[in-house]
Amino acid sequence: MRLVLLGAPGAGKGTQADILKEKFGIPHISTGDIFRSNIKNNTELGKKAKEYIEKGLLVPDEITVNIVKNRLEEEDCKRGFILDGFPRTIPQAEFLDKILAELNMNLDYVLNIHVPDEELVKRLSGRRVCQKCGKSYHVIYNPPSLENICDDCGSNLIQRDDDKEETVLNRLKTYHQQTEPLIEYYKNQGKLVTAIGQEKIEDTTKEVLKALGVN
Numbered sequence: 001m002r003l004v005l006l007g008a009p010g011a012g013k014g015t016q017a018d019i020l021k022e023k024f025g026i027p028h029i030s031t032g033d034i035f036r037s038n039i040k041n042n043t044e045l046g047k048k049a050k051e052y053i054e055k056g057l058l059v060p061d062e063i064t065v066n067i068v069k070n071r072l073e074e075e076d077c078k079r080g081f082i083l084d085g086f087p088r089t090i091p092q093a094e095f096l097d098k099i100l101a102e103l104n105m106n107l108d109y110v111l112n113i114h115v116p117d118e119e120l121v122k123r124l125s126g127r128r129v130c131q132k133c134g135k136s137y138h139v140i141y142n143p144p145s146l147e148n149i150c151d152d153c154g155s156n157l158i159q160r161d162d163d164k165e166e167t168v169l170n171r172l173k174t175y176h177q178q179t180e181p182l183i184e185y186y187k188n189q190g191k192l193v194t195a196i197g198q199e200k201i202e203d204t205t206k207e208v209l210k211a212l213g214v215n
């Protein structure tokens with residue numbers, strides 16, 4: 001399965017990608033996770049990306065596309081992959097078409113997870129992530145068993161800097177201006193399928209699997 005997940009920040013792309021990764025045994029490639037790990041390790045890439053991420057802006061295409069190209073060329077992507085958070089602009093989508101053609105690959109589906117804006121703001125402001133393994137929680141909808149502690153690895157949960165309110169509003173604006181046009185782009189390619197994001201993670205997974213024609 002070669003899959004792109006589209007959707008606004010907070011729509012649940014990362015959470016669903018983790019579930020699909022287990023189900024299909026294919027890698028989950030999140031450009032956001034790649035940037036965050038570079039920021040944590042204070043690499044040159046991390047320093048550049050941070051300037052944009054903390055303002056709720058997109059990292060420039062020329063930086064982002066090469067990361068994805070290198071990752072897709074790795075051995076484990078031969079059996080398939082889930083791209084989460086890439087592409088986010090029309091030029092990135094065109095670049096992806098080009099590298100996939102070079103690698104003799106085709107996307108099976110582009111899955112759009114749709115969630116209304118008011119709901120996204122609620123979700124993002126309550127989101128907490130494990131500072132060690134990156135697992136995502138929500139203070140109300142998906143709390144950990146022990147307050148602020150990751151169920152999987154026992155580390156502390158933190159709020160992502162870019163989940164603070166002002167940045168959230170910028171990220172949503174960026175999404176509508178730059179990423180939403182991709183829905184039409186992939187509709188025209190006949191690749192688009194849609195799932196409506198539900199309150200409960202498992203209900204969204206059901207919608208996602210139905211959209212992908214999988215049980």
Ligand code: AMP
Pocket residue numbers: 009031032033035052053056057058059060061064084085086087088092162171
């Ligand atoms: P995410 O975890 O997918 O919400 O990504 C967090 C932030 O990383 C975004 O708000 C962007 O600033 C940056 N980012 C992630 N993916 C991309 C991309 N494909 N193009 C440009 N910037 C990106």
